[in-house]
Amino acid sequence: MYGGWAIGIALSLAASLFGTVGKVLMKLAHVHQGSFLLLALATFCVLILNPVFDAWSFAFAAQSVLAPMAGFSVVWNIVLAPYILKEKLSPQVLHGSLIILVGCAIVGLTGSHISPTHTPNELFSLFTTMRFIVYAIISIVLMLGLIWIISTYSTHSSWRRFAFGALSGLIGGNLFFTKTAVELMGKGSQVWECTETYFIIIFALGCPALGIYVLNLGLKEYDALHIVAIYESFLILCGSISGVIFFHEDQGMTAWWQQLLYPISIITTIAGVIVLSKTSGPNSPIGEKAPLMQSKKPVNLVTERV
Template sequence: MPAVSSFFQSNGDPALIRLTDCFSIQNYLLGILISICGNVLISFSLNIQKYAHVRQAQRGSKPYYTSGVWWCGVTLMGVGELGNFAAYGFAPASLIAPLGCVSVIASVVISVVFLKETVYTSDIVGGTLAITGTYLLVTFAPHTSTHITAHLVQYYFISWHFLLYLLIEIILFCILLYLYKRRNVKHIVVVMLLVALLASLTVISVKAVSGMITESIQGQLQLIYPIFYVMLVVMVASCGFQIKFLNQAMKMFDATEVVPINFVFFTASAIVAGIVFYQEFEGLALLNILMFLLGCLLSFLGIFLIARNRPKIKQQDGNFIEMNRIPGRTRTDKVQPEAKTPTYGSLAAKLMCSSAGQTDES
């Protein structure tokens, strides 16, 4: 779009300049609207799935995946993610990624209204900060988005600044993967940095694929170029490994830690990717850049405050024994044997033998 605008300006036709600016603003607002709607749908889907899990747990009869309510939530999740995907084709990636905080804000409101969860003061303060940050993001973000064509993606792909950026990312990823796999460093920052580095490639490829599909729908076929399929492979592969590491983080750490850190790291990587690959901040005024970064900071603080009081899922301690697993007992209390007594561990051993015998008999 900047190239088109400069062409019209060089020809000195004010009517064409106004037409181009109007078209750019329409695309910009459409991208924001699609992203917000997609994030709200994702919030609804998560709360619907949570409601389905709670209801199935109370009934205790059938698995959750047999519930129509759960499948409704999954369908909404797919529609919401599809909306986010489409939004990258209309608005800058550095704006669409931070708008993910809308999902967290909407999730809190929905859980309080429909699931009757407790609302805390930090939720109100965090929501206010996140909404203020979102307003600053929308107001001061780059208001123009380049038409993503196959030739443009190829040009960006072989540019020296992106190749340098990609080399740095590969080196950092190899170092972090070595620490995580070989040195067994299971710190949450290490895992989330792995996710963020992959997310950077995901944002670049998603915007490229979405933009080329959008151009094809509008009449300029882009799907015949090899770069489209290269970006499609990068998108699928980076998404797959990103989900893998994110699931590992969810297993090792609590969701109240993973969610805000992942949002901050993902947003930062998406903004950097948009700046380096798509040059989205080129020509943007210093005031706009500072206010945009302030909006990101307020959104980060808001998400941290909201996530801080979310219920934590505690991992069951291996030294605790559920009383309802003992034959003849119906209590759900937990007892922990004294480690200093000579019989410590004997009850657990008997229970393991008993449960193994029952499994063999069945």
């Protein structure tokens, strides 16, 4: 659908808003010793509203364009956290978030704006291409390495904190399952005669849920700012790269400036994560009651009458 990528972006932004609300409520529930109501609302936002709007967006736009939209979660985070969790913003949080937003914006501009449709057989065959098999092997090895870090490193290790966010993002970033499932559901009743359809739908539902489960485990031990930032960044990276690899969306990036700026935008996003990760030191509080945003020097917002 020509121009449909704009509709897809709007739906994806709504999905990221619901997802951020859910994550903030999840952290608030931990602060209030596991409030059932807060956990229920968080679950509804994260596992119902977020994936529904997210899946809907894939019917309109390419994965390489939609994946970076998850980065807008940092904007919703900045807007919601001070009011819901009563915490203060630090300059580094603002700077890191701005860098991430710039990276996400460039990815959205340079990504493929073409979202071709496929037949069911074409979709199934994408799982057997050599480039996807190599990607799958690398992803599995990385996940196993992150699980090993979580299992062996101490609670106060920054590597263990990083591993929680990275692992949840890598798992949840397998967005090609979601886009494939959305395409298959629009192909008619014949797709339900294929066993592959059911496996794809299971992974499309299971990967986001498992990613949020790992994220929730990390939120119980570490401050939400770092865990969520790392989660969102790996979600963006994995979603963008897997879209290019699985759906061959690099074919929609024919201009030289797209091929140049797309990897630069990914590096920019990582730089934003590094800035955010420096907002607390080794003596920063950890655990369920650690603040979402920490600051030695709070930002004073001054309103001036003209």
